[in-house]
Amino acid sequence: MRAAVLAAGAETMSLEDLPTPEPRTGEVLIRVRACGVCHTDLHVLRNEVPFPRPCVLGHEIAGVVAAVGPGVEGYAVGQRVVGAFLMPCGRCGFCVRGRDDLCELFFTCNRQRGVLYDGQTRLRRPDGQPVWMYSMGGLAEYAVVPATALAPLPDDLPLEEAAVLGCAVLTAYGAVRHAADLRAGMAVAVVAVGGVGASLIPIARAFGAWPVVAVDVRSEKLDLARSLGATHLVDAGREDPVAAVRALTGGRGVDVAFEALGRPETVGQAVEMVGDGGRAVLIGIAPVGVTAPLATPVWSGGGCRSSAPTAPGPGPISRRWWSWPAGA
Ligand SMILES: NC(=O)c1ccc[n+]([C@@H]2O[C@H](COP(=O)([O-])OP(=O)(O)OC[C@H]3O[C@@H](n4cnc5c(N)ncnc54)[C@H](O)[C@@H]3O)[C@@H](O)[C@H]2O)c1
Numbered sequence: 001m002r003a004a005v006l007a008a009g010a011e012t013m014s015l016e017d018l019p020t021p022e023p024r025t026g027e028v029l030i031r032v033r034a035c036g037v038c039h040t041d042l043h044v045l046r047n048e049v050p051f052p053r054p055c056v057l058g059h060e061i062a063g064v065v066a067a068v069g070p071g072v073e074g075y076a077v078g079q080r081v082v083g084a085f086l087m088p089c090g091r092c093g094f095c096v097r098g099r100d101d102l103c104e105l106f107f108t109c110n111r112q113r114g115v116l117y118d119g120q121t122r123l124r125r126p127d128g129q130p131v132w133m134y135s136m137g138g139l140a141e142y143a144v145v146p147a148t149a150l151a152p153l154p155d156d157l158p159l160e161e162a163a164v165l166g167c168a169v170l171t172a173y174g175a176v177r178h179a180a181d182l183r184a185g186m187a188v189a190v191v192a193v194g195g196v197g198a199s200l201i202p203i204a205r206a207f208g209a210w211p212v213v214a215v216d217v218r219s220e221k222l223d224l225a226r227s228l229g230a231t232h233l234v235d236a237g238r239e240d241p242v243a244a245v246r247a248l249t250g251g252r253g254v255d256v257a258f259e260a261l262g263r264p265e266t267v268g269q270a271v272e273m274v275g276d277g278g279r280a281v282l283i284g285i286a287p288v289g290v291t292a293p294l295a296t297p298v299w300s301g302g303g304c305r306s307s308a309p310t311a312p313g314p315g316p317i318s319r320r321w322w323s324w325p326a327g328a
């Protein structure tokens with residue numbers, strides 16, 4: 001099969017022919033039809049996040065089941081599936097407690113060493129040299145994925161649209177549901193609306209947040225954010241995003257500020273946008289060793305005044321927004 005391999009010392013990936021991998025017990029071989037490129041792939045490519053080489057990146061895949069390993073139930077050859085970047089082992093202490101987002105084997109085996117849970121990679125060069133896997137190594141024609149990291153796809157969802165479910169959308173959902181514990185009526189800012197940040201917007205709206213302020217430096221990203229449900233847009237290249245978000249919330253700041261880039265300045269901005277009792281949810285990954293200076297929070301209420309909202313509330317929450325997560 002062809003695979004985009006990131007070789008030792010290389011600055012870009014290059015196509016190589018590798019033997020097609022075979023699924024072992026509990027694993028499924030996917031014919032990859034679409035794979036997103038997440039900013040975390042870029043961090044690895046730029047050596048900002050350590051990872052062994054040679055390796056195959058790519059952890060947002062959608063495709064078709066090509067083979068099923070022993071012991072796998074519920075998947076059949078030809079089935080359309082999406083893969084999750086987190087590939088929980090299903091057996092460690094975190095997994096059995098329902099915290100498969102913290103799966104110990106996933107982070108120690110795969111994220112640190114590029115292997116699956118038997119300590120081995122499924123990829124190698126024709127001469128036998130191991131090729132390490134970032135998640136399932138999705139930037140290839142075929143990928144081996146533990147069945148615990150797969151979900152079937154409905155026929156009417158195009159594979160190239162479904163691929164981003166595997167990281168950007170899953171990460172956004174986890175940030176909204178678990179890290180933020182977002183409730184209806186909360187005010188939200190999303191700093192950086194790329195793959196993850198843009199995915200946060202319809203999910204935050206679905207949870208009933210209002211306003212949902214999108215902050216970015218690129219107009220096309222802000223336009224996309226609006227089309228996905230952002231109620232207000234802030235171009236951080238033209239105005240101070242902290243002042244703009246505070247102005248939009250009557251000086252109070254937001255209940256939840258999501259940071260989805262990982263730069264010191266945007267981390268600082270997200271923290272400073274948060275009002276009393278709120279929280280900043282830091283999703284972005286920063287290069288190893290980078291630190292962010294943070295301002296000490298001050299009470300943000302200002303002078304004596306009514307607590308009535310200065311901006312209109314969400315009004316009746318439409319069925320469209322509420323029915324969407326229930327079926328997701
Ligand atoms: N915690 C997790 O599990 C997890 C999962 C996925 C991604 N991530 C991390 O999240 C971050 C975002 O990933 P992505 O794939 O969405 O990235 P992306 O490249 O798709 O988006 C980045 C966005 O940041 C915007 N931007 C650049 N400079 C800005 C500034 N000064 N102010 C505001 N916006 C600015 C860009 O215009 C772009 O829209 C990365 O650090 C990635 O590694 C973390």
Ligand SMILES: [Zn+2]
Nearest residue numbers: 038040085167
């Ligand atoms: Zn990712």
Ligand SMILES: [Zn+2]
Nearest residue numbers: 089092095103
């Ligand atoms: Zn586990």
